[in-house]
Amino acid sequence: MAKMTIAEALRQAIREEMRRDERVFCIGEDIDIEGGFGGAFTVTLGLAKEFGYDRIINTPISEIMIAGAAVGAAMTGMIPIADVQYGDFLFCMMDQLANQAAKMTYMSGGKVKVPMVMRAPVGATTRGAQHAQSLEGFFTHIPGLKVICPATAYDAKGLLKTAIRDENPVIVFEHKLLYGSKGTRAEKSALSPIGEVPDEEYLIPFGEAVVRREGSDVTIVANLLMMYRALEAAEILEKEGISVEVIDPRTLVPFDYDTVIKSIAKTSRLMIVEEDTKRNGWGAEVAAHIAEEAIYYLDAPIKRVAAYDVPIPFAPVMENFVIPSVDRIVEEVRNLMKS
Amino acid sequence: MQYSIDNEKIIKMYEKMYLIRKYEERIYYLFLEGVMPGTIHQSHGQEACAVGMLYDLGKDDYMTSTHRPAGHCLAKGVPLESMMAEMFAKANGCCRGKGGAMHTGDMSVGAVPAIAIVGGGIPIAVGIGLSLKMRKTRNVVVCFFGDGASNEGAFHEGLNAAAIWNLPVIFACENNFYGASTHIKKVIKIENIADRAAAYGMPGEVVDGNDVLKVNEAAARAIERARRGEGPTLLELKTYRIGGHSRNDACGYRDKEEEKEWFAKDPIKRHREYILSNNILDENSLKKLEKEVEDRIERAVELAKASPDPKPEDALRHVYYEGGE
Ligand SMILES: Cc1ncc(C[n+]2csc(CCOP(=O)(O)OP(=O)(O)O)c2C)c(N)n1
Ligand SMILES: [Mg+2]
Numbered sequence A: 001m002a003k004m005t006i007a008e009a010l011r012q013a014i015r016e017e018m019r020r021d022e023r024v025f026c027i028g029e030d031i032d033i034e035g036g037f038g039g040a041f042t043v044t045l046g047l048a049k050e051f052g053y054d055r056i057i058n059t060p061i062s063e064i065m066i067a068g069a070a071v072g073a074a075m076t077g078m079i080p081i082a083d084v085q086y087g088d089f090l091f092c093m094m095d096q097l098a099n100q101a102a103k104m105t106y107m108s109g110g111k112v113k114v115p116m117v118m119r120a121p122v123g124a125t126t127r128g129a130q131h132a133q134s135l136e137g138f139f140t141h142i143p144g145l146k147v148i149c150p151a152t153a154y155d156a157k158g159l160l161k162t163a164i165r166d167e168n169p170v171i172v173f174e175h176k177l178l179y180g181s182k183g184t185r186a187e188k189s190a191l192s193p194i195g196e197v198p199d200e201e202y203l204i205p206f207g208e209a210v211v212r213r214e215g216s217d218v219t220i221v222a223n224l225l226m227m228y229r230a231l232e233a234a235e236i237l238e239k240e241g242i243s244v245e246v247i248d249p250r251t252l253v254p255f256d257y258d259t260v261i262k263s264i265a266k267t268s269r270l271m272i273v274e275e276d277t278k279r280n281g282w283g284a285e286v287a288a289h290i291a292e293e294a295i296y297y298l299d300a301p302i303k304r305v306a307a308y309d310v311p312i313p314f315a316p317v318m319e320n321f322v323i324p325s326v327d328r329i330v331e332e333v334r335n336l337m338k339s
Numbered sequence B: 001m002q003y004s005i006d007n008e009k010i011i012k013m014y015e016k017m018y019l020i021r022k023y024e025e026r027i028y029y030l031f032l033e034g035v036m037p038g039t040i041h042q043s044h045g046q047e048a049c050a051v052g053m054l055y056d057l058g059k060d061d062y063m064t065s066t067h068r069p070a071g072h073c074l075a076k077g078v079p080l081e082s083m084m085a086e087m088f089a090k091a092n093g094c095c096r097g098k099g100g101a102m103h104t105g106d107m108s109v110g111a112v113p114a115i116a117i118v119g120g121g122i123p124i125a126v127g128i129g130l131s132l133k134m135r136k137t138r139n140v141v142v143c144f145f146g147d148g149a150s151n152e153g154a155f156h157e158g159l160n161a162a163a164i165w166n167l168p169v170i171f172a173c174e175n176n177f178y179g180a181s182t183h184i185k186k187v188i189k190i191e192n193i194a195d196r197a198a199a200y201g202m203p204g205e206v207v208d209g210n211d212v213l214k215v216n217e218a219a220a221r222a223i224e225r226a227r228r229g230e231g232p233t234l235l236e237l238k239t240y241r242i243g244g245h246s247r248n249d250a251c252g253y254r255d256k257e258e259e260k261e262w263f264a265k266d267p268i269k270r271h272r273e274y275i276l277s278n279n280i281l282d283e284n285s286l287k288k289l290e291k292e293v294e295d296r297i298e299r300a301v302e303l304a305k306a307s308p309d310p311k312p313e314d315a316l317r318h319v320y321y322e323g324g325e
Helices: A006-020 A047-051 A063-075 A087-101 A136-140 A153-165 A224-239 A257-267 A282-297 A316-322 A326-338 B007-033 B047-054 B070-076 B080-087 B121-134 B153-164 B193-200 B212-227 B256-263 B267-277 B283-306 B312-316
Strands: A002-004 A024-028 A056-058 A079-083 A117-122 A146-148 A170-175 A195-197 A210-213 A218-222 A244-248 A251-253 A270-277 A303-307 B062-064 B141-146 B169-175 B204-208 B233-238
Touching: A002 A006, A006 A024, A006 A047, A006 A153, A006 A195, A024 A063, A047 A056, A063 A079, A063 A087, A063 B121, A063 B153, A087 A117, A087 A136, A087 A170, A087 B121, A117 A153, A136 A146, A136 A251, A136 A270, A136 A282, A146 A153, A153 A170, A153 A195, A170 A224, A210 A224, A210 A257, A218 A224, A218 A257, A218 A326, A224 A244, A224 A270, A224 A326, A244 A257, A257 A270, A257 A282, A270 A282, A270 A326, A282 A303, A303 A326, B007 B047, B007 B070, B007 B080, B007 B212, B007 B267, B007 B283, B047 B070, B047 B141, B047 B169, B047 B212, B047 B233, B047 B267, B062 B121, B070 B080, B080 B283, B121 B141, B121 B153, B121 B169, B153 B169, B153 B193, B169 B193, B169 B212, B193 B204, B193 B233, B204 B212, B212 B233, B212 B267, B267 B283
Parallel strands: A024 A056, A024 A079, A079 A117, A117 A170, A146 A170, A218 A244, A218 A270, A270 A303, B062 B141, B141 B169, B169 B233, B204 B233
Antiparallel strands: A002 A195, A146 A251, A210 A244
16 A cells, blocks of 8 residues: 555556556646646656657647547547646537547447547636636536546546546546645645555446445535535534435446435435536436435435535635535535424 | 559549549439438539549548538548448448438548538547557548638647647648638638648648549648658648538529639549540440449449338447447
């Protein structure tokens, strides 16, 4: 076992997969320039030293091209790991992701494959509205894409390796406050969890949620940073005699409903916490699915706690207000226990 | 490089162009009959571009196409029968009925399923070029797009990247003077799109897109340059579509004088005259060749009509890759 940050775990996954398979390569802006950052959050720092600039490809600032080049390379025998500096810029690439990558296999009648990985940092970090969004929900809406969101070092490595070996386009959402990026790329108020990562090789299959904390009164499903806030809230609530179970879905497409349903069969209450804005988010989908398939387990209405439906504001006081805080989660659980 | 061409190739190119012409004409009437679902964007009038650009490519060379893909696909070697079956939305179509008129293709012959987002194929061709280069092949990719597509952001990002990385991509801009109903004069300030190549540091060349020999000669140069690892070329093929932009388009926006001038430069008529005047084939042999092509198309139509529809529930398959089956 080695202890490491998520950024290090992701880097290790990339390194191992690039050693294992020479088709794997990285492409993105500033991903490893001599004297540079190693990508916006240091994930690809130093990889060019081992793999050279032919496999660690620094690009012009051309998001459409990056995503399109990944699609074209993936269709013709390569396995690109594309990188976008901030998840928000995925919108610049939307045609290539939503119309090309996601549909190529289907439109060809299943004959073409697009084994590409698109990595994207998400989360609000007082950078203002265009460097803040949590976009997981958007991409869960597009058939043909897989969507994953690892929140620990162990998951980051195991899930990214699975993503690289998947024969379909996978979008990897990583949280800026969870990376543990160092030096000039360190984030103020980052959580930067350090996790244990086995020395031996392992892969984590998609569609397997993890119960992060067991409890009996209410189930909270939360991903990325919100998972950690839910755990904090659970600590506080425990002192009030409320026992919270916290589930980290880890992958949103595919989604592990079994684990959620098993949990609510025990707790009878369901809350979903997401950093994305509330309207039509992935939380809405989970709520609807549980209402359709398992509502009889519930003793109270399903509760979603999410960012308010506004662009993410810059002022820290406003940002903190918009994004679900530990306090807000605690308060909403208390309310849910009363209903 | 000295460009030379033999008689056999001259005839074969005629045959391919004629196949595209008759295919498009047949599709047009089938469409009017209402036996074919969807919409159509046809390429007749632009056959010399498709055939001239693609004739010398092998199966391991790639081609990306547009919403107007039939000529490109037939010239790249997608089987006529599987193209026709796809037009009828049949289970044995080249995309198993899941692609349709705007997405025909067949990767086994290097024809990327056509991309109907204007400009969308350009970055993908860059990625294919990158892959060909990284895998140290000597293969190339021809990227077709229209005059209209050259105003998309993807054009700029794609050409710039292909140039800085010396990728084996041949950008083939078929300038048919219109994007849908909009004449390029209204949307492009410069006379020649090929001039934009200079902005990216790659050669750009204006070519008579209605002369298959001229197109083939320019293509040969660009392909050779790409195979040598010297990077991309932008070829602007000036051409004209005979039909409308899509179905039910009477081209009310086109100047009749302009049409007359271009119809006189019909690439098939011109190549046919070339063959006759150079005594490469006589009239009877040409007629025989043409009849054979027409018969092949009729057989493909009959076969497609008799082919099974996909099962409705097949719609649920192939969202993710299932191993190519
Ligand atoms: C991104 C995008 N915008 C608009 C359209 C609608 N559209 C389809 S074809 C076309 C004209 C394209 O013109 P050009 O690139 O010159 O190709 P041509 O049709 O002349 O072959 C338009 C606007 C589209 N398919 N994709
Ligand atoms: Mg045009």
